[in-house]
Amino acid sequence: MGPSFDDGTSLYNFVVRDGNGVKGMVDSGLTTVPAAYTQPPRERIDKESARKHEQPPIDLSRLDGPEHDEVAVEIVRAAETLGFFQVINHGVPVDLLESLKDTAHKFFGLPPPTPLVKYGTSFVPEKEKALEWKDYISLEYVNDAEALQHWPIEIRDVALEYLRTSIMMVRKLLEVLMLNLGMKLVDPKIDALIDKKMVNMNFYPTCPNPELTVGVGRHSDMGTLTVLLQDRIGGLYVKIEEDMKYGKKGEWVEIPPTPCALVINVGDMLQVLSNKRYKSAEHRVRTTNIASRVSIPIFTIPRLTEKIAPLPHLVEKDGIAHYREFTFVDYMKNFFGNAHEGKKSLDFAKNVDSS
Numbered sequence: 001m002g003p004s005f006d007d008g009t010s011l012y013n014f015v016v017r018d019g020n021g022v023k024g025m026v027d028s029g030l031t032t033v034p035a036a037y038t039q040p041p042r043e044r045i046d047k048e049s050a051r052k053h054e055q056p057p058i059d060l061s062r063l064d065g066p067e068h069d070e071v072a073v074e075i076v077r078a079a080e081t082l083g084f085f086q087v088i089n090h091g092v093p094v095d096l097l098e099s100l101k102d103t104a105h106k107f108f109g110l111p112p113p114t115p116l117v118k119y120g121t122s123f124v125p126e127k128e129k130a131l132e133w134k135d136y137i138s139l140e141y142v143n144d145a146e147a148l149q150h151w152p153i154e155i156r157d158v159a160l161e162y163l164r165t166s167i168m169m170v171r172k173l174l175e176v177l178m179l180n181l182g183m184k185l186v187d188p189k190i191d192a193l194i195d196k197k198m199v200n201m202n203f204y205p206t207c208p209n210p211e212l213t214v215g216v217g218r219h220s221d222m223g224t225l226t227v228l229l230q231d232r233i234g235g236l237y238v239k240i241e242e243d244m245k246y247g248k249k250g251e252w253v254e255i256p257p258t259p260c261a262l263v264i265n266v267g268d269m270l271q272v273l274s275n276k277r278y279k280s281a282e283h284r285v286r287t288t289n290i291a292s293r294v295s296i297p298i299f300t301i302p303r304l305t306e307k308i309a310p311l312p313h314l315v316e317k318d319g320i321a322h323y324r325e326f327t328f329v330d331y332m333k334n335f336f337g338n339a340h341e342g343k344k345s346l347d348f349a350k351n352v353d354s355s
């Protein structure tokens with residue numbers, strides 16, 4: 001008889017303690033998802049009704065030429081509207097993107113236990129509505145030497161190269177976005193906003209009941225900017241915050257997999273600093289019964305002790321501060337102390353006077 005996934009303890013033991021992951025459940029021949037992974041109806045994803053977001057990717061190589069200002073406007077527009085956009089000619093080698101996806105598939109194909117891989121979400125049943133259909137590994141970057149020492153050997157070299165090349169791009173994007181907010185940026189401020197970096201590898205195993213599950217539930221990213229590499233399977237949906245030419249408020253649009261492109265999204269910290277101009281959009285990921293999917297995000301977050309608040313001259317201009325000042329570490333504790341619930345994490349920083 002195969003393992004039982006009906007009660008929380010044996011599920012936890014199999015998936016987490018014994019390191020089999022969601023993938024291990026699938027490989028054991030499971031035909032229906034266990035109750036713990038079944039989402040309440042309002043969280044399920046109706047993939048038929050989601051349209052694709054059809055904005056073409058932004059060509060970042062144009063930032064270095066005579067069209068710099070036009071590209072800067074495209075970046076700012078994207079951050080102010082959907083909060084998600086795709087970029088090409090981003091400086092991250094295209095063959096590296098391919099090897100990252102291959103490496104992720106191979107890594108998650110290794111027999112368990114792979115001790116550094118975390119399975120499911122927080123496994124705090126009183127907080128989670130239902131678990132996510134996902135296995136992942138999170139690599140925190142402190143410096144090259146520590147990464148070389150602690151990151152799993154199978155993935156560390158490609159992950160480091162990805163981080164190195166992506167961060168140069170993140171810096172350029174942040175300069176454009178901050179300059180548009182009227183901030184003359186000296187490098188140290190940018191550095192403080194992207195002081196901490198994490199490379200995650202997400203593996204979404206094939207799911208027997210994709211209509212009942214989510215790969216990742218509705219959330220916004222807590223940091224500054226996120227870079228995301230997705231494979232060709234697709235399934236990343238973003239919620240539109242206000243009516244725009246390609247969609248209506250509240251509608252979900254899919255960010256279509258685009259060859260050679262990276263996805264960029266605004267995190268909560270940029271929404272706060274910009275006093276709500278830039279959108280840290282709610283997003284989620286569906287599962288499929290066709291094939292497993294990998295995605296590889298880089299999260300950039302501020303220094304833990306950094307004080308975050310809307311920029312004072314924006315508050316003056318707007319006549320209101322939509323957020324109060326807080327220390328980033330407190331924001332982070334609140335973020336991880338609660339289950340994903342859309343953009344609720346931002347309530348922590350909301351000013352009582354703000355609508």
Ligand SMILES: O=C(O)CCC(=O)C(=O)O
Pocket residue numbers: 200202216221228230235236283284285294295297
């Ligand atoms: O897998 C994806 O496409 C997105 C994952 C995501 O939103 C996250 O890890 O924060």
Ligand SMILES: [Fe+2]
Pocket residue numbers: 219220221283
């Ligand atoms: Fe995310």
